[in-house]
Amino acid sequence: MSIKKEDILEKLNPADSFTLAMDEEIRKDGLAGNYGCFALVLSNIPDIEALQQRITEFSQRFPVSQASLRQIGRRFYWCKRNDPPTLFFQHHCPDNQNEADFQQQTLDRIINHKQTREISAPIEFHLLTGPKQHTFFIRWMHPFGDARGADLILKYLCTADDVQRQQFGLPETGSLVNVQLGKYRWWQKIGLLLKGKRYIDQLDRLESIQPFNSDLPPQRMNYTIKRLSEAQTEQVIKLARQHVGLTGTSLYYIGCLMRALEKMHPDNAGEAYCAPYAFNLRKQRALTPMTGNHVCALFAQVPRDAVQDRQKLFAHLKQQNAQVIRQQMDYAFLPLMWAGSWLSLTEYGKILRQSHGSGKERSSFWFSDVGRLDIPADSFPGAEIKAVFYACQVTTPPALAFLSCIYRNQLTLSYNFNEPVGNSEQIDKLHQLMLAELLGEAE
Incomplete structure (x- = not known):
């Protein structure tokens, strides 16, 4: 499938290519790929409308978050899609299911979900809710970013002031x-x-x-x-x-x-x-x-x-x-x-x-x-951050x-x-x- 030049958003940098090689190695093992994960344990169900709005705003400001990873010759590029992927997903515990089991099984399913690189969204945001347990979960392809970048994305979502959010990603720099x-x-x-x-x-x-x-x-x-x-x-x-x-x-x-x-x-x-x-x-x-x-x-x-x-x-x-x-x-x-x-x-x-x-x-x-991590516990939209953890393939x-x-x-x-x-x-x-x-x- 040919790719138009105007559809290319950016080329992978050398460190991105490093993580992509590991993605290939993990996929050869039959596993999901080189994905990183960042979880926030929340005190209660957050302000979903505000969270959705900031995720949408983030995806529009940083269009690579909606891109498709494509190979052109020997190199790999983030390219525009005809149909942007869904980035925000909500999962609510059914009344007839144990809440702890629901959380564990849902996170396990997200972490180990398999998709081809071309189809997979560079980053996804998942909100798991129930009567008492609530988790905000980010999963990203490692060629899309590193752990420090995920930390910055989370800080972006936790910044209530519109003007302050505009400071993220500035000044624009290359690799x-x-x-x-x-x-x-x-x-x-x-x-x-x-x-x-x-x-x-x-x-x-x-x-x-x-x-x-x-x-x-x-x-x-x-x-x-x-x-x-x-x-x-x-x-x-x-x-x-x-x-x-x-x-x-x-x-x-x-x-x-x-x-x-x-x-x-x-x-x-x-x-x-x-x-x-x-x-x-x-x-x-x-x-x-x-x-x-x-x-x-x-x-x-x-x-x-x-x-x-x-x-x-x-x-x-x-x-x-x-x-x-x-x-x-x-x-x-x-x-x-x-x-x-x-x-x-x-x-x-x-x-x-x-x-x-x-x-x-x-x-x-x-x-x-x-x-x-220096993210204020009370900065998440409508909920307190009680704890965090990371995971990776x-x-x-x-x-x-x-x-x-x-x-x-x-x-x-x-x-x-x-x-x-x-x-x-x-x-x-x-x-x-x-x-x-x-x-x-x-x-």
Whole structure:
């Protein structure tokens, strides 16, 4: 099907293409695709009319939210549709159904809903209501945006003042990945690319340990949400500062999860734990860009013997991170992402996932720390935000993604796992080990 030039809204940036390659890998597993999810637990049924109006306004201001993802040659573009998709859906618990079951089953159905990329809306908003339980749920295709972008979209919907809402997305900027790449001369880009390749080659000297021992094919993504108390959260933050410094909270979570996995499966094959994570290129408190991925990727890798020693583990992570920043490795993956965007999705996915040494999966788990959310609890139209959580699809292997955020002074942990490769009983055991590590109570 040919596409007119005037129907092209925008081209995917290199970070978008990175997430699209992962979308292809997840779809090859028979799962829904690379979707991110953000949920708000509400105190009551919100002002639906105001919410609908702001969602409509958002879709009109940011037309990519109604676009279709199309391939033209080797590249992918967001293109106009003849018929815009429905973005807002309401789900109400029937009188004869258990409310908790309704919430769980409906969210499960939304998360695992399968559509082709061309048909799927870039983002959807779902409102689940019942006698007592109410959830506002956002699901988006990762090529459409990153977690920080989803946070900005939510803030847009939570902004009552019309004039203040107009400030979102301003000043208009292009891809921050391309902006950052544009700061380098061509020979500097080549130098960065080679530096990034050497770093990957170094990681691939050690075979990554996988969290699950199952060879069963994945059937669905499931998730478990655990929320710490305010006192526990304060203790975790205190220990993170002690072990990895003021800005190393994400590294603390990663290290604790590595130790928990090692204790759960000490005999799993491999030589090191390796976790990809991203850092955001947006300026702090910026209200733009709203859509698109504006991140660069990094890896945290720790040999098994260091993971077994808590002090050695965090010293290793801290030193590794300092070395990455000192050697500008934090930007070395930008030219690699640009080069990868010219490959086929299959070729790119293979390079992103498979170790050049063993040919096996490079990632032991996926990781994302959204940090501390600053959305006022009383800002949602007609309802109070009581709690939040994130969820995401993940490839198999590793079949495990760990997401974290802090809201209302409570740390929320989201364990996302592909069944039957992993199961709820394993995740409950993993969480108990993880909690002990986070609180410094582990032996």
